Amino acid sequence: MSGTLLDVSHVSKIFTRGGLFSSRRIVAVNDVSFRIEAGKPEIFTIIGESGSGKTTLSRMILNIEHPSRGRLAFDGVDLAMVRSNADRMAFMHKVQPIFQNPFEAFNPLKQLDRYLFMTSRRFHGEGDPAAIELAVDGALRKVGLSLKEIRHRYPHELSGGQLQRVAIARALLADPKLIVADEPVSMVDASLRMSIVNLFKTLRDDLGISIVYVTHDLATAYYISDRIIIMQKGSVVESGDARAVLSAPQHPYSRQLRDAVLLPGVATAASPQT
Amino acid sequence: MTTAAPASLADTRQPDSDRPILVVRNLQAHFRTSHFGVNRYVRAVDGISFDVRRGEIYGLAGESSSGKTTLVKTIAGAIKPPLEVVGGTIEFSFLPGYGGLHRAPPAEVARIRWRHLSYIMQGSMNVLNPVRRLRKSFDDFARPHIAGTGKQFEAAVIDHLARVKLEPSVLAAYPHELSGGMRQRATIALATICRPDFVIADEPTTALDVVVQKDVLGMIRGIQREIGSSMLFVTHDMGVHAWLTDRLGIMYAGRLVEEAATPEIFRNPLHPYTKHLIASLPRIGDDTPRKGLEGAPPNLADPPPGCRFHPRCPLAMEVCSRRVPDMIETAPGHRVACFAVNGSEAP
Numbered sequence: 001m002s003g004t005l006l007d008v009s010h011v012s013k014i015f016t017r018g019g020l021f022s023s024r025r026i027v028a029v030n031d032v033s034f035r036i037e038a039g040k041p042e043i044f045t046i047i048g049e050s051g052s053g054k055t056t057l058s059r060m061i062l063n064i065e066h067p068s069r070g071r072l073a074f075d076g077v078d079l080a081m082v083r084s085n086a087d088r089m090a091f092m093h094k095v096q097p098i099f100q101n102p103f104e105a106f107n108p109l110k111q112l113d114r115y116l117f118m119t120s121r122r123f124h125g126e127g128d129p130a131a132i133e134l135a136v137d138g139a140l141r142k143v144g145l146s147l148k149e150i151r152h153r154y155p156h157e158l159s160g161g162q163l164q165r166v167a168i169a170r171a172l173l174a175d176p177k178l179i180v181a182d183e184p185v186s187m188v189d190a191s192l193r194m195s196i197v198n199l200f201k202t203l204r205d206d207l208g209i210s211i212v213y214v215t216h217d218l219a220t221a222y223y224i225s226d227r228i229i230i231m232q233k234g235s236v237v238e239s240g241d242a243r244a245v246l247s248a249p250q251h252p253y254s255r256q257l258r259d260a261v262l263l264p265g266v267a268t269a270a271s272p273q274t
Numbered sequence: 275m276t277t278a279a280p281a282s283l284a285d286t287r288q289p290d291s292d293r294p295i296l297v298v299r300n301l302q303a304h305f306r307t308s309h310f311g312v313n314r315y316v317r318a319v320d321g322i323s324f325d326v327r328r329g330e331i332y333g334l335a336g337e338s339s340s341g342k343t344t345l346v347k348t349i350a351g352a353i354k355p356p357l358e359v360v361g362g363t364i365e366f367s368f369l370p371g372y373g374g375l376h377r378a379p380p381a382e383v384a385r386i387r388w389r390h391l392s393y394i395m396q397g398s399m400n401v402l403n404p405v406r407r408l409r410k411s412f413d414d415f416a417r418p419h420i421a422g423t424g425k426q427f428e429a430a431v432i433d434h435l436a437r438v439k440l441e442p443s444v445l446a447a448y449p450h451e452l453s454g455g456m457r458q459r460a461t462i463a464l465a466t467i468c469r470p471d472f473v474i475a476d477e478p479t480t481a482l483d484v485v486v487q488k489d490v491l492g493m494i495r496g497i498q499r500e501i502g503s504s505m506l507f508v509t510h511d512m513g514v515h516a517w518l519t520d521r522l523g524i525m526y527a528g529r530l531v532e533e534a535a536t537p538e539i540f541r542n543p544l545h546p547y548t549k550h551l552i553a554s555l556p557r558i559g560d561d562t563p564r565k566g567l568e569g570a571p572p573n574l575a576d577p578p579p580g581c582r583f584h585p586r587c588p589l590a591m592e593v594c595s596r597r598v599p600d601m602i603e604t605a606p607g608h609r610v611a612c613f614a615v616n617g618s619e620a621p
Contacts, residue, residue, distance in 0.1 A: 049483035159570035160338075189337040190510060191547075191586075194554045195566020216484060223556035223564065246558050260484045261558065262491075262513030 003076065005038040005177060005210060006061065011070035013056050013234075028056040030234040031070070036178070036212075038075070041204045045213045045221045045242065047257070048231035057231070058182050058214045062097050063088075074178070093123060096171035100183040102163035106155040112166055113151050116140070119173045139169040142207070143199060161192030168199065172207075179203070182214045197224055218261050222246045230254050293367055294325035295472055295504045296349070301362035303348045306355075316575045318344040320528040321362070323601065326472075331498060331505040333519030333536065335512060335551075339571060341528040342508050346476050349506070350393060351375025351383065366391065368471055388419045392465040394494075396477040401461050402449040408460060409445040416467045431467060437500070438463045438493050455486035462494060469501045476508045491518050512555055516540055521607075524548050527572050527582040530601060534608035544610045546587050581613070589614040 013029040030053070036044055048054040059065040060072060063079045072079040074095060082091050099105045106112065116136045121127075124135065137147040143165040155163055164184060171179055181200070185193045197220055203209045215221055221228060225242035230253070238251040249255045300323055305316040318341040326332045336342045344357065349364055353376045364374035368390045372378040375391075395401050402411050412431050420427055432442045438459040449457055458478060465473060475494065479487040495518060498505055507519055515522050515536060523533040524545065532545040543549045554564045569586040572578055578585050584594035591613060599611040610616060 049485060161566075162570060189571060190512070190551060191337060191554070191567040192570070193566065194556070194564045197556075198564070198566060218484075219556040219558060222558045223561075256485055258558070260488045262488065262511075262517045 003038050004035050004073070005075060006036040006212075007071075007073040008035070008057075008061070009033050009071050009073075011057070011060060011067045011072060013053070013060060013065065014068040027234050029053040029060070029067075032057060032229075032231075032234075032236050033070075034229060034236075034239065036210050038177075041208045041210045042226040043200060043204055043211045043213055043224050045215060045225035045228040046231060047215060047218065047221055047228055049216055049257075051233070052231040053234040054214050054216075054231050055182055058180050058212060061178075061212060062095060062180050063091060089123075093174050094177045096174050096176040096179050098164070098167050098171055098179060098181040098184050101187045102160055102167050103155065103187070105167055106163065108155050110154075112153050112155060112158070112163075113147065116150070116166070116170055116173065119170050123174045135173065136169075139172045140166075142172055142203075143169045144195075145169065159192065160188045161196060164188055164196055165199070168196075168203075172203075176209060178210050178212065180212045180214070183216070184213070185220065186215075186217070193220075200224055218246060218257060230257065294327050295367045296326040296506070297363075297365040298325070298349065299323050299363050299365075301345070301348060301364060302360040303344055303353070303357060304360050305344075305357055314575055317528050317577060318357075318574055319348060320577075321598075322525075322528075322530050323362075324523055324530060324533060326504050326506055327521075328504055329502055330520040331495075331507050331518060333515040333522040334506065334508045334525060335510060335515055335522060336525030337510055337571060339574065340525045341574070342510075342525050343476060344528075345525070346474055346506065346508055349375075350391070350474055351378075366472065388416060388468050388470065390471045392468065392470040392473055394462055394465045394473060394475040394478045396480055401464070402457060404449050406448075407445065408447055408449070408452075412445070412464060412467070415464055419468045431463075434467050435460075435463050437497055454482055455490060458482060458490055459493060462490070462497065466497050466501060466503070470503055473498070473503050473505045474508075475505060477510075478507075479514065480509060480511070487514075488517075494518070512551060524551070527577055528574055529582060529611065531583065531612070532608075532610045533601070534605075538605075538608055542608075544604060544608070544615045545583075545612050546589050546614070547583050581611070587614075 011029060011032050012027065015026045015028055017024045017026060036042065046054045046057060056065060060067050063082060066080065074091065082088055106115065117132055120132050120135050133147060140146055140150060145162065145165055150166060185196050188196055200211055200213065201224055204211060213225065222242060227240065228242045228245055229236045229239040232253045238245055238249060238254045245254065246258065249258050300321050301319055302321055303319040305318055307314050322345060334342050334345065347353065347357065348359060351374065353359060359374065359376060369378055369382060369386055375383055402408065417427060420430065431445065435442060435444065440456065440459055440463065444452060444456065444460065452460065479490050482490060491514060509515065519536045521533065522536045522539045523530050524547065525531070526547050532539065532548045539548065540552060543552050550567050554566065556564055567586055572582055580595040580597055581599050584590040587594065593613050599613050599616065601609045601611045602616045603609050604615065
């Protein structure tokens with residue numbers, strides 16, 4: 001199927017703070033537009049520092065937050081029209097989130113395999129237990145784990161990297177077309193970080209899933225992204241091919257971000273002045 | 275080791291530059307938990323030895339739960355149950371003869387606090403009292419350590435704030451009125467106003483945005499150079515280490531596995547864990563694929579025997595699961611704890 005998978009057109013989000021007489025308007029996202037084509041899986045990265053509106057934008061793509069202005073459409077369906085339970089289920093079938101902190105994403109008192117079984121039953125209906133186990137095991141194998149390792153385990157028994165993989169496996173159970181990952185590696189240990197980042201590449205190449213990757217880390221963004229947008233105070237200041245943008249940023253803010261990256265290796269040559 | 279307690283503050287400040295300012299030897303700090311009469315020990319710091327020289331920034335790197343914060347807490351004397359110091363000594367050159375802040379009498383600790391030893395902590399909001407204006411915080415922390423009248427003190431504070439590019443007007447502000455970067459700069463000013471000999475910085479820039487982070491790091495460096503302090507700088511971010519520190523120690527699962535001058539670590543890492551850590555850093559302008567490390571960091575309540583890295587190590591040999599490798603100097607100033615590198619297999 002060709003066409004547009006995700007169409008974000010002129011989207012703004014304004015939060016109002018305060019009471020009737022002294023309200024303040026905060027423009028979290030200001031007139032952002034981009035598209036992700038169907039049938040051409042890619043990793044689309046949103047870069048920005050805290051307060052730049054990148055998380056608000058990703059929440060609007062997940063339909064948790066509704067835009068104040070503009071329109072988001074997924075697979076030709078306007079997200080504002082997704083209201084009924086059936087519509088929401090259909091939407092969640094296609095778009096799945098991965099959150100920043102895997103330790104907070106799971107209930108510490110609940111065994112991890114139960115999450116996976118629940119998700120599987122939710123999207124594929126009650127089937128015989130063997131079929132469900134097979135589906136769960138299949139999803140875990142895609143992320144380099146297996147049901148044998150996860151069965152009856154609690155979140156505290158696994159490392160951050162493993163938990164994040166379980167979170168990804170859970171998202172994969174729905175057979176999504178788009179995964180929205182909000183800072184998925186910032187809470188993961190350094191030695192495991194790259195395996196998660198590489199996993200996103202595998203998802204794109206082998207399973208044909210598009211990924212919206214939200215981050216403040218320019219180095220991993222350069223490593224995996226196909227296209228990026230750089231956000232500052234709610235507006236997109238620069239967008240385009242990831243390599244082109246990050247190798248030769250044009251906008252002053254992008255250049256500032258790029259210069260603030262502490263590059264190991266070259267760093268010692270450009271050490272700070274006394 | 276000097277015997278007599280110093281007569282005055284001025285005496286302790288004499289630079290004997292060849293002697294390290296901090297000597298840590300075989301330090302062991304464990305968390306003890308007791309459930310139903312069964313004692314379990316979490317060996318968060320297990321046999322660490324290193325020196326910090328005068329006027330240098332010594333970096334400590336390691337992932338979460340590698341014990342770096344516990345090490346820093348132990349050195350700073352913030353030891354509360356369930357944390358216990360099981361063995362080893364910590365010698366500051368300005369606090370000789372006690373073997374650590376936790377063994378020194380309270381009067382001695384009060385003498386060196388802030389004047390000789392101060393801290394920059396991670397959450398700047400937690401350091402500054404939220405219901406007191408910044409001026410009061412400076413009074414609380416630093417006034418007892420600085421001689422002179424109130425006017426002189428205020429002039430010194432304003433003078434010092436200028437070093438971190440803060441206006442005198444911030445003294446009248448409450449912490450919530452300042453941005454994160456300004457608050458962190460205020461805590462840096464607070465920690466360095468008494469010109470301490472030794473500053474402990476635990477992840478001071480982790481909570482800051484990338485753009486602000488570089489400014490703050492530059493200021494830390496500038497002040498450190500100006501007042502000639504030594505610094506123990508802890509962060510998991512290798513980019514920060516490369517940019518800021520003079521020497522670097524890499525921690526893994528409660529032990530130091532490698533130590534060398536920072537450029538040397540980046541140019542020529544020897545321990546397989548360090549090698550992996552540096553090779554896996556993505557760089558802008560470099561498209562070669564990076565690999566993650568298999569397995570997970572060990573549980574410190576039940577660490578693997580021998581070298582704690584051996585279950586994940588590509589070079590693991592039979593000896594690695596039996597014996598703990600010692601830190602051995604392979605080149606001047608470059609110490610590594612690894613059998614595969616040192617070849618020290620003789621029993």
